Amino acid sequence: MNALFLGMACLLAAAAGYWVFGRGKPRPAGAWAMGALLASFAAAFASYASLVADTVEAVVPHVARLLSNSASVAAATSVLAVSFQVNLAREESRRRTRSRVSLATIVVFAMALLFAVEQMTHRSPQVYALYLLLFISYLGFAVIDFLMQAVRHSNSTRRLSVRAGLRMAVAGCVCALIYVAYKLTRLVDLGLGLGLINGNSECSSLGGRCAFSVTAPALAVLLICLGLTLPAVAYPISQARRRRWEVQSFEALGPLWQDLSSAMPHIVLPSVDAENASAAATDSDFLLQRRVIEISDGILALRPYRRREVQEAAQGTVDVGTVRGAAVVEAAVVKAALVGLKAGRLSDNAAPPSSEAASRKDLRADTEWLLLVAHAYASRTVRVAEGGQPEPVGA
Incomplete structure (x- = not known):
């Protein structure tokens, strides 16, 4: 003893x-x-x-x-x-x-x-x-x-x-x-x-x-x-796990953010002042929140280019009753809307915003939703043809 x-x-x-x-x-x-x-x-x-x-x-x-x-x-x-x-x-x-x-x-x-x-x-x-x-x-x-x-x-x-x-x-x-x-x-x-x-x-x-x-x-x-x-x-x-999740989420949202910010540079928020720049550059919470806001602003700015027919066609390829299925549909609509924006083609029948996105009430919930959208957007789950129509893969 x-x-x-x-x-x-x-x-x-x-x-x-x-x-x-x-x-x-x-x-x-x-x-x-x-x-x-x-x-x-x-x-x-x-x-x-x-x-x-x-x-x-x-x-x-x-x-x-x-x-x-x-x-x-x-x-x-x-x-x-x-x-x-x-x-x-x-x-x-x-x-x-x-x-x-x-x-x-x-x-x-x-x-x-x-x-x-x-x-x-x-x-x-x-x-x-x-x-x-x-x-x-x-x-x-x-x-x-x-x-x-x-x-x-x-x-x-x-x-x-x-x-x-x-x-x-x-x-x-x-x-x-x-x-x-x-x-x-x-x-x-x-x-x-x-x-x-x-x-x-x-x-x-x-x-x-x-x-x-x-x-x-x-x-x-x-x-x-x-x-x-x-x-x-x-x-x-718990703080270390949270920071790790924030860094991984920030990186996973990169491809979607890159396409949106390239097509619409105005969604990128102004840089912080020089006094706080070094601290902000290493603050994973600040960086993630900034990226989520910019992506959300970009998706909002694409509303005139969201096509209902693209949304309905994508809904026929997935189970829309699941969050993952709704994210695949939203990714197809966003991808087609970007094509329409670059071509200067407004939608005659705009697709409504995703109900899943509207139900998110905090940063973590917003991030989790956008991660699903970004994953579907970057993967080969759905492709968009030149005409803006989704082409399901594996059907």
């Missing part, structure tokens, strides 16, 4: 360092609270390792328990601080965080005092019972406080990563409550002198009594930590 707990402690300590010092400036809101949370969890995991416990107890007997419990109090307080900063207004978050930190400081100081008294009284069970009551009271309060917030916001948030992370944290809270229940049972056992739980035996496995005293809090730390950091980890991944 030493390797497991120490490995997790090192990983969490590295994550804490990155969160506080590796995020650049200005640091995002909550960076220090998240760093404190990860550092507290790292200390908690390290305290579970018998190697660390034996080392510190060689200096001060039985102090490993105090260090472990203090780390748990700090971790619980940090979890609340992060939760407050995410879910509450700035001033309210600061007010609640200050009150929880003050309370946690008092609790840790009192625990240290009771620990010292316990050692001076030869490990008095009564003093230890007071110590344990203080510890589990704060821990139970903090866990229930966070659990209520996590359940409420996991049902209302729209982001999948946040919802999954909060539900993972809820599972961690359940493990923490199991640990609290175990400590309460231990407290009752001490108070009544039943001797049901042997608190002096060391844990060498993750089962048996250790499932409640070590495994449950370790799982709570792990699940809450993963749950709170999941959105932050998922965000850059």
